[in-house]
Amino acid sequence: MGSYVLRRVLQMIPVFFGTTLLIFLMVYTLPGDPVSALFGEKAADPAVVASIKHKYYLDQPIWKQYLHYMGNLFQGDFGTSFTGRPVSDIMADAFPVTIRLALLAFVFEMVFGLLLGLVSGLKRGSVRDTLVLILTLLVISIPVFVLAYIAQTVFATNLGWVTPTVQDSKDLSQLILPAIVLGSLSLAYVARLTRTSIGENLRADYMRTAVAKGLPRRTIVTRHLLRNSLIPVVTFLGTDLGALMGGAIVTEGIFNVQGVGNVLYRAINQKEGPTVVGIVTVLVIVYLVASLVVDLLYAVLDPRIRYA
Amino acid sequence: MPVATRARWVLAAATSVALVAGGCSSSDDGGSSGSSDSSKTFSYQSSEPQNPLQPANANETGGGRIIQNLFKGLVDYDPSNAKIRMQVADTIETSDSQTFTITLKDGWKFHDGTPVHAKNFVDAWNWGATTANNQINSSWFSDIEGYQDVHPASGQPTSDKMSGLTVVDDLHFTVKLSGKVSYFEYKLGYIAFSPLPDAFFGDPAGYGQKPVGNGPYQFVSWDHNQQLTTKAFPDYQGVDKPKNGGVVFKMYSTAEAAYADLQSNNLDVMDQVPPSALATYKADLGDRAVDEPQGAIQNIGFTLYQADWASPDKAKVRQGLSMAIDRDTITKTVLQGSRKPATAWVAEGVEGYKDGQCGEFCTFDAAKAKQLITEGGGVPGNRLTITYNADGGHKEWVDAVCNSIRQSTGVDCVGDPKPDFKTARAAITGHQIDGAFRTGWVQDYPLNANFLADVYRTGAASNDFGYSNPQFDQLATQADQAASVADSVTGYQQAEAVLPSGMPAIPLWYYRTTSGYSTKVQNVKFDSFGNPAWTQVEVIG
Numbered sequence: 097m098g099s100y101v102l103r104r105v106l107q108m109i110p111v112f113f114g115t116t117l118l119i120f121l122m123v124y125t126l127p128g129d130p131v132s133a134l135f136g137e138k139a140a141d142p143a144v145v146a147s148i149k150h151k152y153y154l155d156q157p158i159w160k161q162y163l164h165y166m167g168n169l170f171q172g173d174f175g176t177s178f179t180g181r182p183v184s185d186i187m188a189d190a191f192p193v194t195i196r197l198a199l200l201a202f203v204f205e206m207v208f209g210l211l212l213g214l215v216s217g218l219k220r221g222s223v224r225d226t227l228v229l230i231l232t233l234l235v236i237s238i239p240v241f242v243l244a245y246i247a248q249t250v251f252a253t254n255l256g257w258v259t260p261t262v263q264d265s266k267d268l269s270q271l272i273l274p275a276i277v278l279g280s281l282s283l284a285y286v287a288r289l290t291r292t293s294i295g296e297n298l299r300a301d302y303m304r305t306a307v308a309k310g311l312p313r314r315t316i317v318t319r320h321l322l323r324n325s326l327i328p329v330v331t332f333l334g335t336d337l338g339a340l341m342g343g344a345i346v347t348e349g350i351f352n353v354q355g356v357g358n359v360l361y362r363a364i365n366q367k368e369g370p371t372v373v374g375i376v377t378v379l380v381i382v383y384l385v386a387s388l389v390v391d392l393l394y395a396v397l398d399p400r401i402r403y404a
Numbered sequence: 405m406p407v408a409t410r411a412r413w414v415l416a417a418a419t420s421v422a423l424v425a426g427g428c429s430s431s432d433d434g435g436s437s438g439s440s441d442s443s444k445t446f447s448y449q450s451s452e453p454q455n456p457l458q459p460a461n462a463n464e465t466g467g468g469r470i471i472q473n474l475f476k477g478l479v480d481y482d483p484s485n486a487k488i489r490m491q492v493a494d495t496i497e498t499s500d501s502q503t504f505t506i507t508l509k510d511g512w513k514f515h516d517g518t519p520v521h522a523k524n525f526v527d528a529w530n531w532g533a534t535t536a537n538n539q540i541n542s543s544w545f546s547d548i549e550g551y552q553d554v555h556p557a558s559g560q561p562t563s564d565k566m567s568g569l570t571v572v573d574d575l576h577f578t579v580k581l582s583g584k585v586s587y588f589e590y591k592l593g594y595i596a597f598s599p600l601p602d603a604f605f606g607d608p609a610g611y612g613q614k615p616v617g618n619g620p621y622q623f624v625s626w627d628h629n630q631q632l633t634t635k636a637f638p639d640y641q642g643v644d645k646p647k648n649g650g651v652v653f654k655m656y657s658t659a660e661a662a663y664a665d666l667q668s669n670n671l672d673v674m675d676q677v678p679p680s681a682l683a684t685y686k687a688d689l690g691d692r693a694v695d696e697p698q699g700a701i702q703n704i705g706f707t708l709y710q711a712d713w714a715s716p717d718k719a720k721v722r723q724g725l726s727m728a729i730d731r732d733t734i735t736k737t738v739l740q741g742s743r744k745p746a747t748a749w750v751a752e753g754v755e756g757y758k759d760g761q762c763g764e765f766c767t768f769d770a771a772k773a774k775q776l777i778t779e780g781g782g783v784p785g786n787r788l789t790i791t792y793n794a795d796g797g798h799k800e801w802v803d804a805v806c807n808s809i810r811q812s813t814g815v816d817c818v819g820d821p822k823p824d825f826k827t828a829r830a831a832i833t834g835h836q837i838d839g840a841f842r843t844g845w846v847q848d849y850p851l852n853a854n855f856l857a858d859v860y861r862t863g864a865a866s867n868d869f870g871y872s873n874p875q876f877d878q879l880a881t882q883a884d885q886a887a888s889v890a891d892s893v894t895g896y897q898q899a900e901a902v903l904p905s906g907m908p909a910i911p912l913w914y915y916r917t918t919s920g921y922s923t924k925v926q927n928v929k930f931d932s933f934g935n936p937a938w939t940q941v942e943v944i945g
Contacts, residue, residue: 128826139865260664354629
């Protein structure tokens, strides 16, 4: 187990270098000159452009820029954005917001997704099963921004329960509505995955054995059925946590949540290399750690799986 | 024309005030105004500044609007009529339009309590002009003698002081320009010319995060990407004393989000309503909807540096293309009334604006258009490509313009979208454009010279067309040397009258400020920059 984790952690190192290099190259190949763009519609002043490029190390060849960036990174310096703010400060502002939002969405989709999946999977073909299927189909087929605008109109403009946008991105209670919107699509997937998985396992031999042993129904469902059915769901949830953190751009835009998605979008638009690479690097690490945790959870859920 | 829109606004304001007063039963002053509380703040839709908050470093709306409130320069522009008015300056005198003697008013203070003296201006301008300080707006100081020493075209500066700036005493300094610029005082209203306190020069970077100015509002806090809070500065000496307690700049990443907040009173004044709400915002907001002229124009520029477009005959083709565009219909339908058809190269509402400078060439006449294009030898390859940036909401109208040209003249016309603004700009300034491109001009200061000298003069920084007309240049130079601003304005009007013959750019339409405000504020008026008259906004108590 310990050596397995160690091996996985060591594997992260080349992935980390590979992704930072790739992202760095991608930002570099984006068209247009970010420094000239600072001047807007007016003609850029060549002397100032040259001076700013020098300041941000942009006048060097790409491989030098990368080495310079990595060198600073290992000293804990993520670089500086064009606003003069250190990228580490920008991330320290944005990540707590996004982590809150992603965790809320995650808890929402997990709790309600599993519940709905269980409810429908235990009695396939029943009315409640059909209802869950229709409901999830509806959620899957509606794009997330439509859902967001509907939620905004209904709960803020019509009912007045919440403000249309998030007034304070660090306030957990205000993030509930965006989190529900953000998590709704994954909720549908979780519900359907759980439903299918439970339906299959209901017919498994160990289930018949458990019933024949005379175990109480609650124990059968939670200890035997649900635990065995969770493996595909956990795989999905693990990767989804990463997606929730990096992919909330649309939802964050509509609800004006000042999280990672918004910052990343703006940084890509302005071709602000250090900000983009810094944020994506952290997101990659989140993905790697999440997938490691998922793999370890397999062993917990299914005793037949052993890591050595 | 500005008069008409002004009148309509006044009417709307009066009704809104009446409604407010009616709804507020405890208000018994019986006057025409709802009771306002001068200690309360209001919120304004903003975006995170792109650069540190230094006056010479803010050229985008996010940072620019904040700087405008934290600083006050020698002069500014009256929001109601865009005329220049004295602020820190008592007088600006010149006898030859080249050397200006500036006298400051006594008693102005920075937010840290230190006095605003002549050296604060001179030091700030020198600092802003020097290449090493990386200031985006440094070219604003290029009129001043000695600019080449602190900001050479290449290489290291030989000095950090411009020889044209001389401090006489605490309240007097002189500015000597390298040439005559009769309207120089108009430029002085731009934020780059703001004074800086002595404390700035010790730590410019730290100051950029916590600016100390001399404007109507002082900096309180900056919660990055969320909001920047200011409060009214009690010692403010300007003619526009704040009628509210401060401005809170709330950062929004989309206009849709801001509009939703405005409708529910979570945001008080917004910048521009989103395109998706243009059709409905007047119905949504009623008397709180704003529709005012703005000092900005949209054009289609031509690559006169290309052999195909260089010959004098091709001016007729460009005139013809201009006449093939049905501006009325496009502004009403595709742009939903958010623009107004242009009849000149200077935007409406700007000092020196003269209706109809473009003459018949800016009217829609398919038959005449066809005839002119044929006379001019036709569009090269009978195909026109209009390059534009795809991230600015231009696609719809470029397609409409192309349709209009295609239908009325049979010339094949297509849009050529570049992914974003910086890519399009790189193609335009790198002369990698084939035929035509979207361009535009937003006023730096509300004077016609700004729309003409900076764009159409031979070799001007924003002359992306390669346009060069000796007659235009000569008239512009004469206007620069005029004895007064009024003469300069007339001079530039004469220069503008030369443009139809060469048609380097087709004027399309003027921008308008389409905005609105919440029920918590009143007396919200917008100036030609599209900014609310910040200090005049009243928060209903």
